[in-house]
Amino acid sequence: MCVVALAVCFPSITHATVAEICTPGSPASSASAPSGPTILPNIFDPHGPPARMIHDLSWLVLGICGGLFILVEGMIFYGVIFYRRKKNDKSKNEPRQVYGSNPVEIAWTIIPLLIVFVLALTTVRTIRSIELTEAPEGALQVVVIGHQWWWEYRYLDATLPGGEVVVANELHVPINRPVWLRLESADVIHSWWVPALAGKMDVIPNHTNYTWFNAETEGLYLGQCAEYCGNQHAGMLLRVVASKPADFDAWLQTQLASAVNDTSVAMGRDIFQEYACSNCHTVKGVSDGQFAPDLTHLMSRETIASGVAPLDPATLKAWIDNPQALKPGCNMPSLQLDTQELDAVTAYLLTLR
Amino acid sequence: MTTAPIHPISETSVGFGSRVHSWVISVDHKKLGMMYIGAGLIFFMLGGIEATLMRLQLMKPLNDMLTPHGFNQMFTMHGTTMVFLVGMPVLLGFGNYLIPLMIGARDMAFPRLNAFGLWLFIFGGLLLYYSFIGGDGLYGMGGAPDVGWFAYSPLTSKAFSVGHATDYWILGIMVSGFGSMTTAINFMATILCMRCPGMTFMRMPLFVWLMFTVGILVLLALPVLTGAQVMLLFDRFLGAHFFDPQQQGSVIFWQHLFWFFGHPEVYILILPAFGMICEIIPVFSRKVIFGYPLMVAATLSIAFISLGVWVHHMFSVGLPPWLNSIFAASTFLIAVPTGMKMFNWIGTMWGGNIRFTVSMMFATGFLVMFLFGGLTGIMLAVVPFDWQLSDSYFVVGHFHYVLFGGTMLAVFSAVFYWFPKATGRLLSEPMGKWTFWMFMIGLTLTFFPMHLSGVLGMPRRVYTYQPGRGFELWNLISSSGVPFQIVGVLLLVTNIIKSLINGRVAGPDPWDAWTLEWATSSPPPSENFPKIPTCTSPRPLWDRKHPEDPDCFYE
Numbered sequence: 035m036c037v038v039a040l041a042v043c044f045p046s047i048t049h050a051t052v053a054e055i056c057t058p059g060s061p062a063s064s065a066s067a068p069s070g071p072t073i074l075p076n077i078f079d080p081h082g083p084p085a086r087m088i089h090d091l092s093w094l095v096l097g098i099c100g101g102l103f104i105l106v107e108g109m110i111f112y113g114v115i116f117y118r119r120k121k122n123d124k125s126k127n128e129p130r131q132v133y134g135s136n137p138v139e140i141a142w143t144i145i146p147l148l149i150v151f152v153l154a155l156t157t158v159r160t161i162r163s164i165e166l167t168e169a170p171e172g173a174l175q176v177v178v179i180g181h182q183w184w185w186e187y188r189y190l191d192a193t194l195p196g197g198e199v200v201v202a203n204e205l206h207v208p209i210n211r212p213v214w215l216r217l218e219s220a221d222v223i224h225s226w227w228v229p230a231l232a233g234k235m236d237v238i239p240n241h242t243n244y245t246w247f248n249a250e251t252e253g254l255y256l257g258q259c260a261e262y263c264g265n266q267h268a269g270m271l272l273r274v275v276a277s278k279p280a281d282f283d284a285w286l287q288t289q290l291a292s293a294v295n296d297t298s299v300a301m302g303r304d305i306f307q308e309y310a311c312s313n314c315h316t317v318k319g320v321s322d323g324q325f326a327p328d329l330t331h332l333m334s335r336e337t338i339a340s341g342v343a344p345l346d347p348a349t350l351k352a353w354i355d356n357p358q359a360l361k362p363g364c365n366m367p368s369l370q371l372d373t374q375e376l377d378a379v380t381a382y383l384l385t386l387r
Numbered sequence: 388m389t390t391a392p393i394h395p396i397s398e399t400s401v402g403f404g405s406r407v408h409s410w411v412i413s414v415d416h417k418k419l420g421m422m423y424i425g426a427g428l429i430f431f432m433l434g435g436i437e438a439t440l441m442r443l444q445l446m447k448p449l450n451d452m453l454t455p456h457g458f459n460q461m462f463t464m465h466g467t468t469m470v471f472l473v474g475m476p477v478l479l480g481f482g483n484y485l486i487p488l489m490i491g492a493r494d495m496a497f498p499r500l501n502a503f504g505l506w507l508f509i510f511g512g513l514l515l516y517y518s519f520i521g522g523d524g525l526y527g528m529g530g531a532p533d534v535g536w537f538a539y540s541p542l543t544s545k546a547f548s549v550g551h552a553t554d555y556w557i558l559g560i561m562v563s564g565f566g567s568m569t570t571a572i573n574f575m576a577t578i579l580c581m582r583c584p585g586m587t588f589m590r591m592p593l594f595v596w597l598m599f600t601v602g603i604l605v606l607l608a609l610p611v612l613t614g615a616q617v618m619l620l621f622d623r624f625l626g627a628h629f630f631d632p633q634q635q636g637s638v639i640f641w642q643h644l645f646w647f648f649g650h651p652e653v654y655i656l657i658l659p660a661f662g663m664i665c666e667i668i669p670v671f672s673r674k675v676i677f678g679y680p681l682m683v684a685a686t687l688s689i690a691f692i693s694l695g696v697w698v699h700h701m702f703s704v705g706l707p708p709w710l711n712s713i714f715a716a717s718t719f720l721i722a723v724p725t726g727m728k729m730f731n732w733i734g735t736m737w738g739g740n741i742r743f744t745v746s747m748m749f750a751t752g753f754l755v756m757f758l759f760g761g762l763t764g765i766m767l768a769v770v771p772f773d774w775q776l777s778d779s780y781f782v783v784g785h786f787h788y789v790l791f792g793g794t795m796l797a798v799f800s801a802v803f804y805w806f807p808k809a810t811g812r813l814l815s816e817p818m819g820k821w822t823f824w825m826f827m828i829g830l831t832l833t834f835f836p837m838h839l840s841g842v843l844g845m846p847r848r849v850y851t852y853q854p855g856r857g858f859e860l861w862n863l864i865s866s867s868g869v870p871f872q873i874v875g876v877l878l879l880v881t882n883i884i885k886s887l888i889n890g891r892v893a894g895p896d897p898w899d900a901w902t903l904e905w906a907t908s909s910p911p912p913s914e915n916f917p918k919i920p921t922c923t924s925p926r927p928l929w930d931r932k933h934p935e936d937p938d939c940f941y942e
Binding site: 077085088091092095096099102107109113118128129133134138142143147150156160165182217223229232234235236238239243244256257258265268271363 | 632
């Protein structure tokens with residue numbers, strides 16, 4: 035019932051609950067995470083500066099609001115208990131009529147005014163330290179493009195040899211280095227929200243936003259789109275993998291490589307090119323579709339369908355066969371492939387490491 | 388049709404048809420007020436069914452009871468219904484019924500405009516609900532709007548919203564909005580021109596003050612929404628680009644327009660509730676309202692400030708720090724007059740001799756619940772905290788505490804308080820007590836856990852959620868509150884029907900109250916008062932009952 039008790043116990047409650055409930059087979063707790071734990075989207079479990087600054091401020095706010103809650107509810111219940119009409123009171127006498135009291139009324143105007151003044155000052159100070167106008171020194175720069183219903187990430191680091199790295203849905207970053215995100219949208223408004231790293235920032239068409247974070251611990255950070263964006267708003271999950279700089283560099287090298295060209299799956303590749311797949315998906319050197327995730331290094335990811343399903347051969351095949359069964363309302367159509375074609379395409383995609 | 392014999396329509400006509408007819412053609416503010424409230428309660432049940440379906444869907448993770456599209460329609464229709472077809476008409480209905488009675492007038496200033504407003508609201512509502520059949524046009528199976536109650540661009544553009552579902556949303560709201568605007572004009576004209584002799588502004592009941600302020604807010608805010616909706620129609624049908632990002636239109640512009648309406652709208656929904664509480668708490672505490680002039684001042688400052696806080700719905704849009712700071716400050720500021728009201732209500736209860744009738748129980752429930760919703764509102768005004776909490780389930784929890792725990796509990800309190808005036812019969816108190824506890828339990832079970840799932844990172848408006856993130860338990864508890872609320876609604880409806888038939892006869896003044904509506908019979912006769920009353924103080928009936936100690940001594 036009471037806010038303060040909630041605030042004090044909260045982090046421990048949530049950790050315990052999560053541990054009890056966490057279902058083993060779910061993508062969120064997949065054992066194949068590269069290294070480090072899965073970090074749940076709990077705003078009271080921050081792992082980097084913007085989220086921690088907010089977390090620290092929120093204790094002050096919870097403290098003040100919790101105190102006010104106890105005080106005022108106490109006043110209400112005091113009135114309810116002590117000024118309740120006695121059961122056997124049948125008298126017609128009215129209590130003393132009090133029309134008001136200037137000192138009392140001035141007091142409960144001035145005191146709240148002072149409280150909100152303090153809150154406003156701390157709020158402004160925190161806004162100014164979080165809302166940056168340019169990238170922090172030495173930041174990794176990534177463009178985030180929101181699509182209905184998946185995320186595209188384009189790495190803009192000038193130091194990258196061999197050009198741009200484009201990936202989908204799983205953002206890889208090094209730990210202890212600021213990451214500066216430029217947020218753009220290809221269609222409607224989305225919102226980029228990984229609570230353990232930073233507050234949310236809307237992803238708006240024709241309006242570029244920026245946000246930043248600095249992951250301090252290795253692990254897989256979960257989040258999801260936080261602005262209603264149509265049918266599969268719920269299926270637009272966010273995954274950020276933070277790893278040691280060396281591991282991050284190694285991952286970057288795999289993404290810079292050109293697509294695997296395995297002749298044993300040539301039939302699958304041909305189907306991929308001839309059917310509608312290539313209209314939307316890019317595989318470097320094979321197709322250059324722009325509407326759907328880049329598949330050049332598909333198999334370096336853990337999930338498909340923007341984090342909705344784990345990436346394993348059976349799920350991948352089911353997804354290609356009928357995307358609407360896995361993610362109803364999504365924009366990928368079923369191409370009505372026959373069994374042979376389906377197997378071939380799946381086999382081809384499984385080679386794209 | 389052949390010529391039917393013409394019946395003289397009068398109050399004494401007994402046939403069902405002519406009774407319906409007398410209601411349909413009525414321009415009596417009392418009948419119109421009751422029709423507003425009755426229609427609002429019907430829409431309340433429809434909105435409740437939509438909410439129930441959502442809570443069933445969210446009972447467990449990865450549930451597939453509803454399709455994503457179906458769920459999105461449900462939350463859009465639930466929000467739109469509750470705000471535009473329940474909150475506003477029910478509150479305007481109470482205003483309609485009570486304002487002339489409270490200020491000692493025979494009717495509203497413009498009775499026919501008043502009836503026009505009611506029927507616009509009803510047809511607007513029907514138009515919106517017709518979308519379930521006509522929404523996707525001839526080539527679809529029908530479908531309600533699925534763009535959310537604030538219908539953010541560009542989801543509402545032709546590209547992302549094919550068919551006519553969004554058009555039904557625009558037109559339904561626009562039509563009922565015109566109704567609300569005429570009613571607001573009517574309230575203001577009535578209050579300005581038709582007060583009985585002796586009723587100065589500072590002797591008006593606080594409910595009347597609050598409704599006057601609501602009239603101002605409706606007139607300032609609602610036309611902005613209507614204008615924005617016209618622009619959206621231009622975009623959709625005439626190829627305009629107001630909100631089209633591909634042609635350098637601005638989607639943020641829609642948000643500014645919508646929330647310039649949307650935030651005052653929140654106060655349009657809560658101020659009448661404040662007004663009801665201002666009338667009910669003093670009567671059952673047997674004590675004059677504490678600090679009447681401060682209450683009036685607080686009301687006016689809430690209305691004024693509420694026109695300058697809308698950006699707090701947009702803190703995560705990426706607006707510049709200085710703008711966010713200004714709107715954070717104005718949002719904090721509005722907590723001060725709201726706090727004054729809270730303290731003045733408590734000040735009224737203290738030192739009183741409180742009779743806990745069902746009406747007073749609901750009024751106390753309002754204080755307890757609204758306080759919680761108000762404090763979470765302060766948390767949301769802390770911009771950085773809002774970057775985490777906005778658009779999460781925390782916000783859903785917050786505004787349900789304000790609108791259900793606040794507005795609806797006050798409405799239930801008002802139903803129990805004024806039902807005897809409107810019908811001449813009292814509602815059953817034992818059944819009312821059950822209703823109260825069902826709602827208190829249901830409300831807490833459903834809406835408190837939403838704050839927790841929000842803090843754990845669950846965004847609002849998701850048709851389902853992933854297991855393993857800690858959302859399961861809180862969503863299950865949320866859903867478990869639904870049966871309690873359903874029982875509460877059914878008890879209330881049964882109580883109303885039963886009491887209409889054989890409720891205890893109330894008499895003109897069952898609560899020993901002090902404002903002018905209790906000076907006439909229950910139900911009041913046509914034209915309200917046999918003789919226009921005069922007013923000597925904010926509590927004219929207190930003065931009559933206590934000639935030895937009248938209020939006018941203290942003015």
